[in-house]
Amino acid sequence: MKNAQQTDIFSLFNIEDEVAIKKKREEEERKKKLEEYKKKNAESTPEHLSSTKKKQEVKKEEPFEVNHETFIFHLGQQIPIQDYFSTEEIEQGLPSKKKDSEDVEFKKIDGNEVRKRLEKDYPDLLPAYTDMVYIKQKNMIMPVPKAKKKGLSIDCINIESSSSLQEGSFPSERVPFSLLREFIAISKHFEHFPSEVHADIYYDRATKEFFMDIPQQVAHTYWVERTEEPMVTAMKLMDRQFMKVGEIHSHHRMKPVPSSLDDESERQGGVFYAIVGKVESFFPSITVRVFDPSSEQHINLSPFLIFEDPFKDVPTEYDLTVVEVDNHV
Known part of the structure; x- marks a missing residue:
C-alpha cells in the first residue's frame, strides 16, 4: 500500500489552518473590492454620469413660484x-x-x-x-x-503647517469623536482603491446634535468632487433645523496637507475644513483649518478645538496613587 503524502501538519491531523483560511478570505475580499473599484471607475465615465443625472431628474429643481405665503x-x-x-x-x-x-x-x-x-x-x-x-x-x-472640488497634490506633500488659532476663538461645542471615527472608517474602506472621499458635517439646532452626510460624489485617487443635485440635498435636509459647520475629505495614504486645489475650494467663512490622511496607519493624521475672508488667509487649528478628545476622561476604576511621578531631571 502506498503511503499517503502529507503536504502539511494541518492536513495530517485534519486541522484547519486558520492563518491560511484568513489569507484566503482576505484575498477573496481584495478581489471583490477590486471588482467594485473597476465598476466604480466605469461609473465615473461621462456616459454613466449623464445617465445618473437623468435618474436624478425625478428630483430636479422646481421653478420659483413666490407668493405671500412663501x-x-x-x-x-x-x-x-x-x-x-x-x-x-x-x-x-x-x-x-x-x-x-x-x-x-x-x-x-x-x-x-x-x-x-x-x-x-x-x-x-x-x-x-x-x-x-x-x-x-x-x-x-x-x-x-455646496462644496467645491477637492484634491491633493504630490508637490505639496512635505509642506508643514505653522499658523494657529488661539484657544477659545471657536464655538465651545465639539463635534463628537464618533463622527470622526465613522469618517475614518469610511476613508479606510476607500483607501484600498485608493480614493479620496468627501463628507459634510451639520449641526441640528433643534436636537443640538451634529450629524454627517455623504453626498453623491465622484472620487478619484487625486481628487473628489461633490456632484449631488441641490434638490436631492434639500430633500434630505428640509425637515431639520440644520446649519453646515464643516467639510471633511480624505487624502487616503498621503499626508493631510492641503493642496492648491483645496486652497481654492475651501474659502467659505464660518465653517471648518478637515483633511484625514495616512489612513492606513493605526492612528491616521488630521489637519483642520478655517478660512478668514477679511485677511484672505487660511488659519490652521488644533483638532482639539473642533473634535471631542476621545482620551480626555481618565478611567476611575484604577488606583492612580500607585504611580509616583519623579519631577527631577
Whole structure:
C-alpha cells in the first residue's frame, strides 16, 4: 500500500489552518473590492454620469413660484418672504430696464435675487457656496450649501503647517469623536482603491446634535468632487433645523496637507475644513483649518478645538496613587 503524502501538519491531523483560511478570505475580499473599484471607475465615465443625472431628474429643481405665503428656511428659521421683498415685488416681479431702452419690464423673483438680499444679513450665503432651491410642496425657499472640488497634490506633500488659532476663538461645542471615527472608517474602506472621499458635517439646532452626510460624489485617487443635485440635498435636509459647520475629505495614504486645489475650494467663512490622511496607519493624521475672508488667509487649528478628545476622561476604576511621578531631571 502506498503511503499517503502529507503536504502539511494541518492536513495530517485534519486541522484547519486558520492563518491560511484568513489569507484566503482576505484575498477573496481584495478581489471583490477590486471588482467594485473597476465598476466604480466605469461609473465615473461621462456616459454613466449623464445617465445618473437623468435618474436624478425625478428630483430636479422646481421653478420659483413666490407668493405671500412663501417662506425662506435658513439656520432653522422660517423667514417670511415679506421680510425681504415688498408686496409689489411679490405680486408683479422685480422692475428691470430693457437693454438699450427706457422701457421697464418685470421679472419673477428667482433664487439668485433671494440669495443676494439674504446675503446682507447672512454673509455665509456666498454664490460660490450656495444653491437656492424652491420646494413647491412646502412653498419654501431653501439655501443649500455646496462644496467645491477637492484634491491633493504630490508637490505639496512635505509642506508643514505653522499658523494657529488661539484657544477659545471657536464655538465651545465639539463635534463628537464618533463622527470622526465613522469618517475614518469610511476613508479606510476607500483607501484600498485608493480614493479620496468627501463628507459634510451639520449641526441640528433643534436636537443640538451634529450629524454627517455623504453626498453623491465622484472620487478619484487625486481628487473628489461633490456632484449631488441641490434638490436631492434639500430633500434630505428640509425637515431639520440644520446649519453646515464643516467639510471633511480624505487624502487616503498621503499626508493631510492641503493642496492648491483645496486652497481654492475651501474659502467659505464660518465653517471648518478637515483633511484625514495616512489612513492606513493605526492612528491616521488630521489637519483642520478655517478660512478668514477679511485677511484672505487660511488659519490652521488644533483638532482639539473642533473634535471631542476621545482620551480626555481618565478611567476611575484604577488606583492612580500607585504611580509616583519623579519631577527631577
